Amino acid sequence: MMDLGAKPKDQELAADAVRQFLCENPDFISADPALMTELGLKPQAANVVEFGPAALARVHEAHKRESKARKYLEATARANFAAQAQTHGAVVDLLDSRNHADLARRVDDLAQLRFGLAAGVVALEGPDRTPAGWRVLAEGQIDQVIGHQQVALMGFQPTALPLFGPRAGDIKSIAMVRMAVWEPARTGLLAFGSADPQGFTEDMGAELVAFLARVVERTAERWPVL
Incomplete structure (x- = not known):
């Protein structure tokens, strides 16, 4: 044997x-x-x-683990699908903007009404004129807010709280993406703030936020800065 x-x-x-x-x-x-x-x-x-009972128990536990994993994947897929659907709707809203001020207002509206967030902000660096409704930032300030040469940031960043003005106290997590608007390019920032500490976390991908940033860039370039 x-x-x-x-x-x-x-x-x-x-x-x-x-x-x-x-x-x-x-x-x-x-x-x-x-x-x-x-x-x-x-x-x-x-x-x-x-x-026997012991073997059945092992089979039952394995089934529970498999079922839990499947439910998690299904829930994640549904959440991703819902987020993409809301993002597509947000793009239509942004494209309907009439001017820079209306674009900034729509960013804030879609943040609150479509995504259940606390605020949405469009900011621009530089000494030149800044569009109405956009946050004004000093040159180099975006590097301080999002990190030097960093394109996107997900999570909590205390230096970004002033972007949200009087609502800064409600912000517990933030999603930010750099923008480059007009030619020659001026550095800008699209930021969303959540009242939930887990609303945006470091392990989340920034693809959908980056996509919205590109839409804001292209939409803003329709009009000159007056």
Whole structure:
């Protein structure tokens, strides 16, 4: 009989070898009552093995884990689909903007009404004129807010709170993406603030926010800064 117990660690039996052995010796388990008991199996009629309570419990736990994982994937897929649908609707809203001030207002409206956030802000750097409704930032300030040469930031950033004006106290997490508007390009920023600390976290992707930033860029370039 093959010894499945004590063997040197460097000679442990591989899983495929175990499988091959059991296929070649189909009565190996059923002929060993002690092993049957240890595995939680119970012999029945010839060539039939019934799963005992221990084995059924293991199968049940495995099924629960699989079911939980499947539900999580399904919930994530539904959430992603809903977010994409809301983003597509937001794009239509942004494209309907009549001027820069209306564009900034629509960013804030879609943040609150479509995404359930606390605020949405469009900001622009530089000493030149800034469109009405946009936040004014000093040159180099975006590097201080989002990080030097960083394109996007998800999570909480205290230096970004002033962007949200009187609503800064409500902001617990932030999503920010750099923008480059007009030619020659001026550095801008699209920022969304959430009252939920878990609304935006560092492990989240910024793809949808970045997509909205590109839409804001292209829409803003319709009009000169007056």
